[in-house]
Amino acid sequence: MLSDTHFYFNQAADVLGLSDIVRKILLTPQRTMTVELAVENCEGELKYYTGYRVQHNDARGPMKGGLRFHPSMDEDHASALAGLMTWKTAVVDIPFGGAKGGIDCNPREMSDKDLAQVTRLFVAEMKDFIGPTIDIPAPDMNTNARVMGWIMDEYSKFKGFSPAVVTGKPLELFGSEGREEATGRGVMISLREALTEQGKSFSDITVAIQGFGNVGSNAARLIADHGAKIVAVADHTGGVSNEDGLDIAALTAWVIETGGVKDFAGGSGFSGDSIITWKADVLIPAALQDVITEENAHEVKAGLVIEAANAPTTPAADAILLERGVIIIPDILANAGGVTVSYFEWTQNIQQFRWELDRINDELNKVMVKAYRGVSDVAAEFQVDLRTAAFILAIRRVGKAGLARTHLDPATFIG
């Protein structure tokens, strides 16, 4: 995964004619930390975990990125995802850099008490390296608002009341209105902008979505509300399709009740894997990384792919899709709605003032529209695809901010 991010970065760096030394500076994380987390669990057993935090770049502001709790968590994952966050925050032009981290634990096999203990120990070890003006964690895979609440509480024990140390908190603990659906809303806005460019509207299109969790279900609801037909949805349990458009409210209720889309009565079942090659105008991967590959890219029928998940397209598949004329809205643009509303949460915490939902959605719309059009303009200027354009935009912003802090002339180093 690290090599995929570097590949896309280098594609844009080639267009900009960046030197090797500037590439190295921009690609290398500023700080990489591992901490030992040895705890006695509820059963009296001694358990050992490793905590990671990679702080990639803070040229444009405090670093921002999720905390992932998963047995596969390691430095390589954290490093790749931290870099993506630097480029993502730059694309949407919010005043943050990028970071990522986590713990190599499996929350499904741990009691809440054990999980809280490990989380608090991680914060105690990291307390001098995170903070509202340094590095602000957020939820990611297997972490949620509750875990963010523990982080705020533990950090505040050492540093005093500090809601802005972490985002994605529960509403009653200084979280933000609109955060839950923000990534899905950003996906809908990206799609709307792409359709507008093509002279189309939501009512003209059919959509297939992989993943019906936070991002996929919210994106499906908002896109369907605007008049598009969601003709197929797949998740880890299987797939369900309906040519007339699935009833997303009913499907959501079914998934809450049963845990997955399988056996939903409002459509026909199919094996979830074929969602990537489903006959639809738009494909939205909103589940896993590396799902559009060299093997299936030739069979993708959609003309537009909106990357709601992080890194769903391998570089080889990306090249095949582009060759076939498929338009890809890259992850660092399409799924940036979440980190944008995280920025609003941090802002509200610092202001000690709560914004209404309408204001959140209004500001999110402005940020996403500006980002989309900025990327589209760069694509036209350099005659490149949207992913390369997004990286060009981000590299310029990050590189110039870093150099503006020095006596060096940014124009000499960044095109």
Ligand code: NAD
């Ligand atoms: P989630 O855990 O809420 O949902 C994940 C969905 O993926 C579920 O519907 C699950 O059934 C499905 N899934 C899992 N394995 C699958 C498989 N093998 N085949 C098909 N579907 C499968 O996660 P989420 O928060 O919706 O995140 C989804 C993606 O979006 C991830 O890549 C995440 O990194 C990315 N993302 C999320 C946010 C956010 O704010 N939540 C922000 C940016 C990016």
